[in-house]
Each structure stands twice: as structure tokens, then as C-alpha cells.
Amino acid sequence: xxxxxxxxxxxxxxxxxxxxxxxxxxxxxxxxxxxxxxxxxxxxxxxxxxxxxxxxxxxxxxxxxxxxxxxxxxxxxxxxxxxxxxxxxxxxxxxxxxxxxxxxxxxxxxxxxxxxxxxxxx
Numbered sequence: 001x002x003x004x005x006x007x008x009x010x011x012x013x014x015x016x017x018x019x020x021x022x023x024x025x026x027x028x029x030x031x032x033x034x035x036x037x038x039x040x041x042x043x044x045x046x047x048x049x050x051x052x053x054x055x056x057x058x059x060x061x062x063x064x065x066x067x068x069x070x071x072x073x074x075x076x077x078x079x080x081x082x083x084x085x086x087x088x089x090x091x092x093x094x095x096x097x098x099x100x101x102x103x104x105x106x107x108x109x110x111x112x113x114x115x116x117x118x119x120x121x122x
Contacts, residue, residue: 022051023104023111032117035090042087045113049076056105060084060113066091067098067115090119 030043049055054075062069068087076082086100097116104111 022049022053022107023055024048024050025111025113028112029114029116030086032088032115034118034120035088036122037090037093037119038122040087040089041117042085043115044083044085046081046083047076048081049078052078053106054078055082057082057084058103058105060100060102062086062100063098067100069100069102069113084113086113086115088115088117093119093121095119 025045025047027045030045032041032043035041047055054077056075057071057073060069060071066089068089070085070087072082074082084100084102088096088098090096095116095118097114100113100115102111102113
């Protein structure tokens, strides 16, 4: 019985890894370094659809209002590239680290994109 549970767990893990591997981001983290307070900074996260089915972004949600993701909901075909632009408004001085959760249709596990840096006074 333990052997059967192990095999089923292994298959589920492989299935999850395979689904997530259908989208390959060039990078999932960006460090802006030092930026001035009140200045908007943006970065574009590029990805490639390596799966057989078209990839569609269901949503991209930032953890706070100071971070804004922008994306198209057009299908990205196999082998094609898409992107998500993330803008940070730098409202407060100090070190920051913000995440954007990206969910693709048909893929269970969302992908986390991270921006970080330090906001300094003007």
C-alpha cells in the first residue's frame, strides 16, 4: 500500500512539473537597485510557450497597489514569446521586495515574479 501511494505521489509531482515547464520565463526576479522616491520604474519579464497548447494569462496579481502588472490576454502559440510588464511606483523610502503572481490557463501552479530594490529620497 505504501508503495502504491509513493508511485501515485511521484506521478502527480511529475505531472505538475511538466505542466509548469510549459512556460519558460527568461528570468523571474529583477533588482532595480537604488531608485528615487516617487519615480515609476518598470521591467518586462519575457516568457516562451514550450507547451503544445496556446498559453493564455488568466491573471497577474500584485501583492500591493504600488506594483502594477500589464499583459495581453492573447494566446501565445507554441514556440512563441509573450511578456508581462511590471511597474513599481516607489511610494516609500527603504528596501522593498514585491511579488506578482501569474496564473496561466490550464496550468495549476502559478508563477511568482519578484521585483526588489531600494527607494531613496530625492
